[in-house]
Structures are given as C-alpha cells and as structure tokens.
Amino acid sequence: MRLPEHVAAAIMRLEAAGFETWAVGGCVRDSLRGAPPHDWDLCTAARPEEMRVVFAGARVLETGLKHGTLTLLTEEGPLEITTFRADAGYSDGRHPDTVLFVPEVRADLARRDFTVGAMAWHPQRGLCDPFGGRDDLKNGILRAVGDPDARFQEDALRILRAVRFAAQLGFTVEPRTAAAMHRQTGRLECIAAERVRAELTDTLCGRFAQRALMGFSDIFAAALPELRPMLGCAQQNPHHRYDVWEHSVRAVGQVPAEPVLRWSMLLHDCGKPACKTVDANGVGHFYGHPKASREIAAGILRRLRFSGEDTARILLLVEQHDLPLGDNGRQVRRRLSQIGEARFRDLLAIKKGDAVGQGTHPEDIAWLHAIEKRLNGVLAAEDCFSLRRLAVDGNDIKTLGLSGPAVGEMLRALLDAVIEEQAANTREALLALARARMEERHDEQRTVYRDL
Template sequence: MMHLPGYAARAVERLEQAGFETWAVGGCVRDSLRGIRPHDWDLCTAAAPEEMLRVFEGEQVIETGLKHGTLTVILDGSPLEITTYRTDGGYSDGRHPDGVRFVRSIREDLARRDFTVGAMAWHPERGLFDPFEGRNDLKNRILRAVGDPDTRFTEDALRILRGVRFASELGFAIEGNTAAAMRRQLGRLSCVAAERVREELTRLLCGRWAQRTLLKYNDIIGAALPELVPMFSCTQDNPHHCYDVWGHTVRAVGQVPSEPCLRWAMLLHDSGKPACKTVDEQGIGHFRGHPKHSRALAGTLLPRLRFSKEDTERILLLVEQHDRPLGDSEKLVRRSLARLGEARFRDLLMIKKGDAVGQNTQPWDVGTLCATERMLNEVLRQNACLSLRQLAVNGHDMQALGLGGAAIGEMLRYLLDAVLDDESRNRREILLRLARTKMEENYGQHRE
C-alpha cells in the first residue's frame, strides 16, 4: 500500500481542485512498490507551467526548469518537484531534447521515459497506472526499455549508463533486447558530459550488485572508460592469483566499503598491470612497477571525469601505495602513520584487505593485515609522537643551539625520525643531546 507524504498529497489536492490531473511518478513509485521508502517524491500534472505557478501562488517556488515544464515548490519545508505532462522533441545532440511539447495525457508522458520500472504513475484514489507493465518487470527484477530500445538510447545515451547503474543498485537483469540496443548505441556515450559519466559509474561501483554488473557488462564499462579495456584480456599467470586482472579487480572492488573513493581506487589499483606485464622462463607472469603505471593511468582518467582535487589526490595515493607494506612492527607502523596520517593509513588497510581477498589468497595474508591494524590502534592509544609539533623540542630550541634557516627544519626532521624509531627518545634532554651530537658530526663541534 502506497502513501503520499502529507505535503505531496496536499499538492495533488490543490492541483486537482484547480482542474488539473496529477500523479506521483518515476522512482518514488518504483521504490514504494519495492517496499522502500522514497528519498523524495515527484509529481506529474496536466497543468502547464504558468498554471502551476497560479496554483501555488504565495508559496516558495523555484523555477527549476520552467521551459521544460518543471518547477520545485516548497511545502511544509519539503521540496517537491512537479512537471507538466510532456513529450520530447528530437535529440540532435544525443543527450538533451531539442524542445518539449506539453500534453494533457499521462500515458504520453510515461511513454518518453527510459525503463518500464520507472514509467509508472500512482494516485491516492485512482491507484496505479502502469501502461508498460513496469510492475511485472519489477516483480521479475528485469530492466526493460519503454517502447523501442534503440530509440530510447539514441535519444539520450546517458540511459545506457543508467541501465547498468540500476543493474548494480537494484540487482536487476537487463532484458535481452534492451541490453543489445545499449551495446549497439555505445558509440553515443561520447555525447555524455564527463561529470554525468562519473556520477553514474560512481553509483554503479557503490551498488550492492557491483561485482556482478562489472563482470557481465564489462564492454559497456570499457566504452565509458577505454583506459581499462586492456585489463579485460590480461591473464596473470601467477600462483598468487587465480583470476585475470579484470576478474581480480572486480572481486576486489566488492571487498572494500561502499564508499566512492575506496571503490574507485580499487577499480584502478591494477589498471597499469597490462602495460608492464612480463613472463619469465617458467611462464610466470610478473608486473614489476605496476603501482606506478596504475597511478599514471589514474592520473589521466580522474581529471578527465572531473573528479575534485581532494578526491583525485586521495585515490591516486591509494593506487600508488596499495602494494607498499604498512609495517609488521610498531616501529614501522609509526613510520607509516607519520607518513600517511591515520585516515589514509586506514584507507590503505581496507584497500590491502580487498586486494588480498580478491586474489583468493590464503587467509593468513588478511590475518597479517589485521595484526597491522591492531598495532595501529595500539600506537594511537599510546598517543605516540608522529609529527614535528609533537616533539618535546621546537624551532626555538634549535635556534638556541645555534642553528638557523633551513637547518632548523632539517634537524627537527632528523629528531622526529629518531623518535619514530624509539618513542622513549621524545624527551627534551634526550633530543637536545641528539641534536648536539648530530651537529658535532656535521660540523666537528656544536654551535653555542
């Protein structure tokens, strides 16, 4: 049983009292039928834009896309997007309609939508309107294009990525004719803005069924991310791996938390392997230096997809460092923690665990990483000195010894290095003694 929230029900009532048929449409109907509470509600109405403005006169209205028939009205503090029934004109750019024509029929409006499970409408009194049997497809967990699938994907190539994203998020199978049309229209992905590609692929990567989707529709992923195509056919020929590069990568993606930067880092961590693969005389494959190659590839892909500077730097660090040990002793863990900081250290632990499980490796590899995590927690519990500002001495102390300029920073870094080796050295008298000894080694005598 579906229930409109109060603010949406009042909007329907106001529009219909003014003589304009109105329905809840799209994702909110689909999610409600699946037993999931919608994040937001969208309405579709026979009212033209100027008629909607009159109905909601006195309310806060945002003209979201009035020329395309869409406005957002704020009722009881909640935003509600309302769109006039419409059909779209041609799509000369393969992405956006050249124009829209407002109509009075809900069926005509639903016919322009991409997938049947999103082409349903619901009204609190009239119930469900489902002209394309979306409820049946929803029950059978199938994604099917509305009408002719080639037409749908020719109109808007972004729908191709929306299809695989829905497959990942919902766990639905893509109906055969729909999937074939998606593949026939892959060349049109060049019409899609990089930001939209990033958004859809990010949601795909974070979907519950991401692994299955990446394996089944790798050709679609490859059309959007051509840099990854060499991974698809790259065998590893190595006793540590039972999968090829793409198979390992996909399984590793599913082993890290569903957080965008972690999933992207996992997707890209071995992307450089095909470029640096060698096979020795015993037929064993090696990928020496692949983290560097993977970082270089990611360094071109991420800016192309308009990732933020912060996310780019985080992902690149994880890709580059994914094969570097974090430490099997508290001393080495302190060093890694000082170099990375706690947040990136924990990121890398998750990446390394995902990488290990994705290899189908022996359980003790993950056990070693769990031991490293315990050491990390112990070091943090001890509030160990990990940065210059935590040293028991500072720049003024170095000046008092006679150092100046860049030599002050160099000496403080030397002292931090000594403390990272042995936390007990972080006492003022010990550090001053170490500094004097170092100065004597450098200059033959310390400067007073």
C-alpha cells in the same frame, strides 16, 4: 501507498484548479519496493503558465519552466512539478530537441526509460502502470519502455543508469534491453564527464557492483577506454587466479562502499597490461605497474573532473597499494609519519581487497589483520610518529641557537630518531640529542676548514 503531506497538498491544489496531477517516477518505484524516496516528483495536466497561477504567492523556482517544470519550495524540501509531455528528437543523444505538452499521464509515462520508473500514483485513483512496471519491480527486472534501442538512442545516459540500477538494486536486465545496451555503447561519448563520473561512482558503490561490473564490462570499457586492455589480460602468475579485470572487479567488492576506496580498487592494477612480461618459465610479471597505474588513473580522474582531494587520495592508494605497511612497531610508526592514520587505514582496506581478489593466498588476510592490530597498538600507546606528538617544538630548538629552515630540519631529525627508537620522546633526551647533533656538525665544519 501513502503520500507525504506536502506532496498530497500540492496534488490537491492543482486538482482543485481543475488539473489532473500524479506522483511519478522514481518516488513511486521506491515507495512500492519499501524504500524511502530521495525526492518526490509530480506530473500534471497544467501548462507552465497555469502552474504559475496555481502557485501564485508560493515560493517557486521557474528555471525549468520553458521545459514544463516548476519547482515548488516547501519546508519538507523541493518538489518538481512537470507538465505531461512527450519529447521529440535527440540530436545530441542526451536532450530532446522539442518538448511537446500532452493532455494525459499515459503519454507522459511512455517517454520514460524503464518500466519500473514509468508508473504514477494518485491518492484516489491509485496506481497508473501501463507498461507492467509493478510486475517487473516485483520480479527484479529492468526493462526498457517500448523499443530499447530507441530509448538508448534518445539518451545514452540511460545505458549507464541501467548498469547502476543493476548494481544498486540487484535487478536483472531484460535480454532485449541488455542487447540494446551492448549495441549502443558507442553513444556513451555523448555524455558529459560529470554525469559519467556520477553514474559510475554510484555503480561502484552498489551492493551488487561486482555482478554488474562483470556482466557489463564492455560498457565500462566504453565509458573508460583506458581500462579496455584489462579485459581478458591473463596474469599467468601463481599469486593470481583471475585475469586483471576480474581480479580488480572482485577486489572492488571487498572494500567498503566508499567512492574513493571503490575507485582506487578499480584502478589499482590498470597499468598491468602495459607492464606485462612473461619469463622463460611462462610466469607473468608486472614490474613498475603501480606507477603506470597511477599515470593512467590520473588521466581518467582528470577527464572525469574529480575533486582535487579525491584525486590525491585515489592516486596515493593506487601508487602505494603494493608497498609494505609495517612488520613491526617501528615500521608502522614510519609509515604513519609518512601518510598519517587515515591513509594508513585506507591502504589497509585496499590491501585486504587486493588480497581477497587474488583468490590464491587467504593467509595474507591474517597478516593484514596483524598489521591492523599493530597499528591500533601504536595509536593506543600514543607512540610518537608526527611532529605534533614530539616532546619538543620549534621554540625549544630556537633556544639552542638555530633559526630558519634549520629548525624544521632538526625537528624532523629528532622525529626520525624517536621513530627509529634511537631516542626517548622526552624533552630532556631530545634537547640533548639536538645539542649533540649540532656539535657533530660544528666538528665536521671545523675539519673542513682545517683541511682547506
């Protein structure tokens, strides 16, 4: 394993001053599995005040120094360097009450969450792996360091991190570790909303998200209690093979691994349990579930502090996932006028995922591909579906004598006429139509006055 030059240089600088130093944690794990690390962390025998002396004159951040962490700013990126430490007491279920500096690397590794992250690397000494992390990495096993219940009691976020690792890397969670995760789900309420959002988003976008969502559904329900009614909610409908939760999970795996699409797919049917009715023939119905799903999703997104932009996109996709997109060019233009090309394509992706997740009507996929082909045809032909593509603008309408809000109203009426194929999108045709509409309005007004 070869260390980047800036990492090796920092290790050499510390060791030249007499302080044992190792690369540690996720960067070692990723390097051993052949993936480029996102960042590099070091652990060292140097105390905070000693690190300050060693890196005197260098660009550093000292914001974490009271906990033993100094950030060295290099041209290749920031490098976090932390004193060997052990943590004591986690009264808030997230952060250690006390940080104890320790003299050697093995004690530092013992405080970490999973064996695959409790490894350190030195350019001369090689791998330090006291808990068998390399074997677990090779075998695709996620195992807590030491007592798994203790690890999750110390920091409940580790429960969600384990699910994320399973979703991203396809790791199998070791049975004792998995059992402890299920036992400790009540501790998830200790986690800040932003951290929950980040971990669940990475989980949803993982390559093995579907397997993780099914295997740890109770953990998702604990993190997002609004979704608990979905678990085991039978649909009793010929259009659906799976219950609401499994259908949603399968649908998640069928859309691109883009956060908004994955979240939309997870939440698109969350209102179904509340809307469920069963008719005299035993068939389940879910009238009004898109609106109910939107309301539930809005509460989740607000609590998890999603951005306004992502919230708007997700809520639109949840609420409109059941609406038709267009059986002909005219209808496609109408929907494009309402939501634009980007949201149209989002809805296509959502509808494809929804159709596959139903497990009953594969022919629906061919129908959606036909809509996509129709969309591409409308765009290639540069058909008019927005005011920007209309052959007249506000200045043209003002020359007819209109002003204020009436200008916008007329432009919208002309666009509707073009979309509905009632008028050609040419300046001459549209101005003629505008004059005719104005004359009709004047005739109506004259009739009203005459009747008075």
